[in-house]
Amino acid sequence: MSKHPFHDVAIVGVHNTRQARVLEGHDARSITMEGALGAISDAGLEPRDIDGVVGSLASDFLFQSRVGPAWRSLSPLGIPAVLEAAMAIGCGLASTVLVATGEAGSYRQHDSTAPWTRPTNEFVASYGMFTAAEFALMARRHMHMYGTTAESMAHVAATIRNNGHVNPEAVYFGKGPFTIDDILGSRMIADPFHLLECATTSEGATALVLTRADRVEDLAKPPVYILGGGTDYYGPAYQHPPVWDLGGNRRSDLVAGYVGRQAAEEAFAAAGIGPDDVDVCEFYDPFSFELIRQFEAFGFCGEGEGGDFVMSGVIEPGGRFPITTDGGTMSFSHGGASVQLFQRVVRGVQQIRGECVTGQVGGAEVAMSTGGGSGALFTDVLLLGKDRP
Amino acid sequence: MTMLLPQDGSIPVPQPGAFSRNYWEGCAEHELRFQRCGQCNGATHTPAVLCAVCASPALEWERSAGIGEIYSWTVVWRPATPAFVVPYVPIVVTMAEGWHLLSALVGCEPEAAEIGMAVEVEFHRGAEGFTLPYFHPVEKLLPKA
Ligand SMILES: [Zn+2]
Numbered sequence: 001m002s003k004h005p006f007h008d009v010a011i012v013g014v015h016n017t018r019q020a021r022v023l024e025g026h027d028a029r030s031i032t033m034e035g036a037l038g039a040i041s042d043a044g045l046e047p048r049d050i051d052g053v054v055g056s057l058a059s060d061f062l063f064q065s066r067v068g069p070a071w072r073s074l075s076p077l078g079i080p081a082v083l084e085a086a087m088a089i090g091c092g093l094a095s096t097v098l099v100a101t102g103e104a105g106s107y108r109q110h111d112s113t114a115p116w117t118r119p120t121n122e123f124v125a126s127y128g129m130f131t132a133a134e135f136a137l138m139a140r141r142h143m144h145m146y147g148t149t150a151e152s153m154a155h156v157a158a159t160i161r162n163n164g165h166v167n168p169e170a171v172y173f174g175k176g177p178f179t180i181d182d183i184l185g186s187r188m189i190a191d192p193f194h195l196l197e198c199a200t201t202s203e204g205a206t207a208l209v210l211t212r213a214d215r216v217e218d219l220a221k222p223p224v225y226i227l228g229g230g231t232d233y234y235g236p237a238y239q240h241p242p243v244w245d246l247g248g249n250r251r252s253d254l255v256a257g258y259v260g261r262q263a264a265e266e267a268f269a270a271a272g273i274g275p276d277d278v279d280v281c282e283f284y285d286p287f288s289f290e291l292i293r294q295f296e297a298f299g300f301c302g303e304g305e306g307g308d309f310v311m312s313g314v315i316e317p318g319g320r321f322p323i324t325t326d327g328g329t330m331s332f333s334h335g336g337a338s339v340q341l342f343q344r345v346v347r348g349v350q351q352i353r354g355e356c357v358t359g360q361v362g363g364a365e366v367a368m369s370t371g372g373g374s375g376a377l378f379t380d381v382l383l384l385g386k387d388r389p
Numbered sequence: 390m391t392m393l394l395p396q397d398g399s400i401p402v403p404q405p406g407a408f409s410r411n412y413w414e415g416c417a418e419h420e421l422r423f424q425r426c427g428q429c430n431g432a433t434h435t436p437a438v439l440c441a442v443c444a445s446p447a448l449e450w451e452r453s454a455g456i457g458e459i460y461s462w463t464v465v466w467r468p469a470t471p472a473f474v475v476p477y478v479p480i481v482v483t484m485a486e487g488w489h490l491l492s493a494l495v496g497c498e499p500e501a502a503e504i505g506m507a508v509e510v511e512f513h514r515g516a517e518g519f520t521l522p523y524f525h526p527v528e529k530l531l532p533k534a
Binding site: 111112113122123124125126127128129130132133136137138140141144187188189190191192195239240241242243244246249 | 396400401402403404405406409413435442460461462463464465466467468469470471473477479481489490491492493504516519521
């Protein structure tokens with residue numbers, strides 16, 4: 001049997017800085033550096049143990065620590081950056097890689113939606129499109145096809161926000177609890193999404209450290225392994241009409257509405273497991289509907305069954321498939337353009353380690369972390385586990 | 390009652406590129422254009438050099454009948470920027486020739502929006518003198534081309 005692609009790699013350090021609506025005195029560089037040092041310390045390593053960095057701001061660390069020359073990638077997004085770091089280690093290009101990103105001070109005038117929600121493009125900008133509207137067009141199509149209800153989407157939002165409500169590290173700690181009626185009673189942003197069904201905006205940094213699996217013995221925390229991963233893209237986000245049925249030219253069930261399906265298939269195949277083996281679903285939550293969509297895309301339930309699935313008692317704490325256990329982008333943090341994408345991976349690692357102060361899933365051995373969404377035409381998947389693959 | 394109208398504020402206007410110049414020139418002449426494939430007869434939008442159906446480069450510009458039906462819609466109450474008057478109703482339209490277009494619904498109340506509603510293009514010269522396509526409801530579609 002051939003060796004698993006990530007047999008030689010382990011995630012050994014993770015860190016979220018303080019997350020807040022505004023981090024006074026910080027800018028993106030300073031908060032990213034704080035995140036980087038936190039992850040290195042979490043691993044029990046020193047800055048000069050790093051010989052590779054991922055992320056445009058991580059290069060600041062590279063310079064300041066004078067650890068160069070080192071391997072470097074500019075990959076800015078969540079799971080693809082983690083996979084790239086893992087591949088670099090697997091290929092021998094680096095042995096200990098820092099992945100870091102952060103945001104502060106870039107969005108403090110709130111009369112417009114956040115800049116990362118409004119990509120300038122000739123086919124969308126003139127119609128007042130931004131992320132909520134893009135994702136709403138996908139959700140509305142699903143409601144039309146399958147009768148998916150506003151209540152089921154609101155239940156997703158209430159569940160995630162209640163996870164954040166009890167998490168002292170969440171930006172919106174103590175702001176709940178929320179019921180379905182509370183969600184549906186908040187003001188409409190882009191029908192069918194009410195305010196409380198949308199991601200928030202905040203500031204913060206996050207970072208991870210990956211190293212060779214033969215180096216984990218002396219480190220501070222138990223290693224977490226990458227069991228599988230995949231990245232599904234249909235093209236640039238927010239530049240073309242968000243159409244559920246886009247794509248499907250190679251395989252009819254691989255349409256944009258189910259983006260992430262192929263990535264999940266690849267990840268599960270590499271791991272040799274299926275959805276039933278997942279203990280915790282650290283799914284990315286830009287909008288409430290996206291979790292319903294992901295459960296269908298990844299094969300946890302059939303097409304059109306996601307609404308009933310999330311209403312069946314599985315997604316709450318103590319349920320079979322607890323979701324987004326720190327409060328996600330709706331309550332924990334949405335620190336800019338990419339920080340929150342990494343935070344699903346960070347939380348997955350914390351779940352496998354068993355160190356979550358709130359929302360810990362007892363005995364979690366497999367976590368599924370995701371990023372992206374249908375309105376953005378991409379979804380990335382990462383399976384994390386306790387046992388070396 | 391809110392009658393949906395084209396946006397007349399200082400909204401962002403398109404910056405046509407090499408692929409899309411023909412499309413926007415068509416709009417200025419009140420003509421909605423798309424690309425037809427000489428290989429498979431499929432329709433392509435947004436403007437491209439490869440057919441969206443078969444990836445052939447044999448694309449020719451064609452004038453659309455300008456009619457279609459709503460594929461999906463949303464009513465926006467939190468504007469992307471203060472230049473937009475709310476509510477506004479972004480829609481994806483399935484054009485009679487089988488291509489999808491992002492636009493906005495006008496000429497009715499926002500509550501009227503529904504998937505399958507027959508719509509027809511109209512053109513509006515707005516910010517910076519730029520002409521954008523919008524869509525209003527019509528009784529029913531003409532037979533599909
Ligand atoms: Zn073709």
